[in-house]
Amino acid sequence: MSNETTSGPSVPAPSLPWPAIGVVLVLASLLLIPLGIGNAFVTHIFVTICLMAALSSAWNLVGGFAGQLSLGHATFYGIGAYTAVILVNLGITPWIGMFAGAGIAAIVGMAISYPCFRLKGPFFSLASIAFLEVFRVLTLHFSDFTGGATGKMIPLKLGWTWMVFRERWPSLLIIFGMLCAVLVVVWAVRRSRLGFYLIATRERESAAKAAGVKTVQVRLVAVAISSALCAMLGTFHAMYLTFIEPSAMFSLTFSIQIAMFALIGGLGTVSGPLLGAVLLVPLTEWARASFGASALGLHGFVYGVVLLLAVLFMPNGIIGLLQKFRRAPHHELDEDEQTTQTDSIKAPAQATTPPSPDREGIGRDVMRVQNLNKRFGGLHVTKNVNFTLREGEVLGLIGPNGAGKTTLFNMLSGFLTPNEGSVTVRGPDGGYHTPVNPADFAALGVGRTFQIVQPFAAMTVEENIMVGAFYRHHDEHDAREAARQTAWRMGLGPLLQDEARGLTIGGLKRLEVARVMAMEPRILLLDEVMAGINQTDVRRAIDLMLSIRDSGVSIIAIEHVMQAVMSLSDRVLVLAAGEVIAEGDPHEVVRDPHVIEAYLGKEFANAHR
Numbered sequence: 068m069s070n071e072t073t074s075g076p077s078v079p080a081p082s083l084p085w086p087a088i089g090v091v092l093v094l095a096s097l098l099l100i101p102l103g104i105g106n107a108f109v110t111h112i113f114v115t116i117c118l119m120a121a122l123s124s125a126w127n128l129v130g131g132f133a134g135q136l137s138l139g140h141a142t143f144y145g146i147g148a149y150t151a152v153i154l155v156n157l158g159i160t161p162w163i164g165m166f167a168g169a170g171i172a173a174i175v176g177m178a179i180s181y182p183c184f185r186l187k188g189p190f191f192s193l194a195s196i197a198f199l200e201v202f203r204v205l206t207l208h209f210s211d212f213t214g215g216a217t218g219k220m221i222p223l224k225l226g227w228t229w230m231v232f233r234e235r236w237p238s239l240l241i242i243f244g245m246l247c248a249v250l251v252v253v254w255a256v257r258r259s260r261l262g263f264y265l266i267a268t269r270e271r272e273s274a275a276k277a278a279g280v281k282t283v284q285v286r287l288v289a290v291a292i293s294s295a296l297c298a299m300l301g302t303f304h305a306m307y308l309t310f311i312e313p314s315a316m317f318s319l320t321f322s323i324q325i326a327m328f329a330l331i332g333g334l335g336t337v338s339g340p341l342l343g344a345v346l347l348v349p350l351t352e353w354a355r356a357s358f359g360a361s362a363l364g365l366h367g368f369v370y371g372v373v374l375l376l377a378v379l380f381m382p383n384g385i386i387g388l389l390q391k392f393r394r395a396p397h398h399e400l401d402e403d404e405q406t407t408q409t410d411s412i413k414a415p416a417q418a419t420t421p422p423s424p425d426r427e428g429i430g431r432d433v434m435r436v437q438n439l440n441k442r443f444g445g446l447h448v449t450k451n452v453n454f455t456l457r458e459g460e461v462l463g464l465i466g467p468n469g470a471g472k473t474t475l476f477n478m479l480s481g482f483l484t485p486n487e488g489s490v491t492v493r494g495p496d497g498g499y500h501t502p503v504n505p506a507d508f509a510a511l512g513v514g515r516t517f518q519i520v521q522p523f524a525a526m527t528v529e530e531n532i533m534v535g536a537f538y539r540h541h542d543e544h545d546a547r548e549a550a551r552q553t554a555w556r557m558g559l560g561p562l563l564q565d566e567a568r569g570l571t572i573g574g575l576k577r578l579e580v581a582r583v584m585a586m587e588p589r590i591l592l593l594d595e596v597m598a599g600i601n602q603t604d605v606r607r608a609i610d611l612m613l614s615i616r617d618s619g620v621s622i623i624a625i626e627h628v629m630q631a632v633m634s635l636s637d638r639v640l641v642l643a644a645g646e647v648i649a650e651g652d653p654h655e656v657v658r659d660p661h662v663i664e665a666y667l668g669k670e671f672a673n674a675h676r
């Protein structure tokens with residue numbers, strides 16, 4: 068079993084007060100310093116900082132939270148600029164044009180991102196650049212509307228209605244307000260179910276799907292919000308510049324700059340892009356002013372050097388570096404502490420799911436598997452698999468390596484479509500349904516774990532479990548509370564604020580179960596949750612599974628640890644070479660000569676005589 072974790076950017080806990088105080092102080096100085104100095108050039112620099120910080124924060128929703136590294140975000144900025152300028156020329160105020168541009172950009176963003184989500188890493192970035200170029204060429208082509216290569220002037224109508232001013236301070240007020248609004252949107256997204264789902268999708272798409280996340284849908288929502296915000300900022304900038312032309316509005320360099328402030332400040336964090344812009348824009352503007360025409364393009368060189376240094380020494384950006392200093396040492400549980408903790412968690416555990424000595428009888432069928440066949444090319448992996456799972460039952464699924472157990476689980480949770488056969492699940496309404504994808508299975512109450520643990524590495528233990536809890540609790544406070552209760556029940560209480568990437572394999576296994584339990588499933592598919600954990604943890608896991616079973620959940624458990632299989636299972640199903648070779652009472656099944664021959668071996672049989 069590999070302890071596989073990704074190393075995505077760090078995600079700070081959103082509720083800590085010090086970053087909020089820092090952000091408020093930075094914002095206050097962005098407004099008060101230029102207003103206090105009253106110099107046009109200084110005000111211009113602060114307008115640029117606010118604009119870049121806002122654009123980068125909006126980009127961060129897609130590039131940071133969703134992990135889709137777009138290098139073509141100027142497309143939406145350009146759409147916002149052109150829409151507003153065309154409308155201004157028709158006599159419509161940019162305050163309206165701004166929203167028209169936002170709507171168009173959101174639709175365009177979703178339309179071009181949907182097919183590109185299949186592309187990973189640099190391929191998505193390249194596709195985003197290609198679309199940027201397409202829009203630049205389109206703007207050149209439709210010159211009747213856009214002015215073509217010569218660009219378009221904004222009619223010189225001064226005043227708040229037209230967003231054009233003789234002085235710079237009104238523009239500063241507008242862009243400062245827009246920056247605050249963008250930050251509030253990003254902050255709200257980060258705290259919401261959408262934010263958790265985006266980060267979960269970025270970290271582990273399969274695990275996110277298993278938690279009921281509609282991964283394409285949440286990324287499309289993020290793209291729509293991000294594109295709309297960029298377009299609104301594009302409108303402002305067009306009015307500020309009073310002139311637009313295609314190569315400036317749909318510029319690759321500008322797109323890279325937008326992404327870079329977030330990369331340097333802290334990808335996937337609320338305050339990172341703001342910090343990046345505050346530190347970098349004055350530096351480059353100073354370089355531009357100091358060296359002027361003698362070193363044209365010097366700002367690009369400055370950006371390059373800073374980016375190189377950031378990648379080398381601060382892979383998680385400035386925010387990641389700051390976090391490192393304040394992060395508490397990792398909390399590893401020792402044996403005594405674990406015992407105490409297990410004792411101490413009994414109370415909340417019993418409060419939610421009392422382990423019943425008079426376990427309710429096994430009820431009606433909750434899952435029916437009929438004639439399941441799966442082929443990978445010429446390899447026939449599962450052959451005519453039939454079985455049923457009943458309410459409150461624990462079904463042990465055993466068999467040698469390569470027998471097709473995980474493949475079967477993938478079909479029971481919608482991750483694979485069978486070539487023949489069907490899986491029907493009894494829904495909360497009492498009717499039987501045939502789900503087809505992970506979201507459908509989750510909606511019917513089927514939760515699963517993965518053989519290779521799939522933590523959302525950059526999230527804390529609490530946040531990992533919250534991704535599951537959000538399935539039932541849409542409000543952040545409710546989801547956090549449910550996650551905490553589940554964590555204590557699973558023995559993860561003292562580790563709530565630890566990052567998942569720091570857990571031991573035993574901890575990661577428990578986290579995997581905790582996340583799915585937080586979804587309050589009716590059917591639980593456990594894939595080797597006891598592999599690679601010590602004897603004490605195995606005993607604890609057995610107790611935990613019994614308490615889960617007693618709460619009325621039906622369980623199918625793939626397990627090689629026979630101690631667990633024997634003490635947990637009401638029934639055992641043995642799969643060998645894709646076929647069910649035995650099914651029934653565990654004590655009878657382990658005596659079956661076919662099972663001994665195919666899986667258990669003679670030594671096991673002798674030991675259990």
Ligand SMILES: Nc1ncnc2c1ncn2[C@@H]1O[C@H](COP(=O)(O)OP(=O)(O)OP(=O)(O)O)[C@@H](O)[C@H]1O
Pocket residue numbers: 443446448466467468469470471472473474475518
């Ligand atoms: N996506 C795939 N493409 C091709 N072959 C696959 C794929 N997934 C699984 N297999 C093959 O199907 C067979 C069954 O694999 P599966 O992982 O389901 O077995 P398993 O019983 O879960 O084994 P283990 O106990 O080792 O996890 C193996 O031969 C495996 O190589």
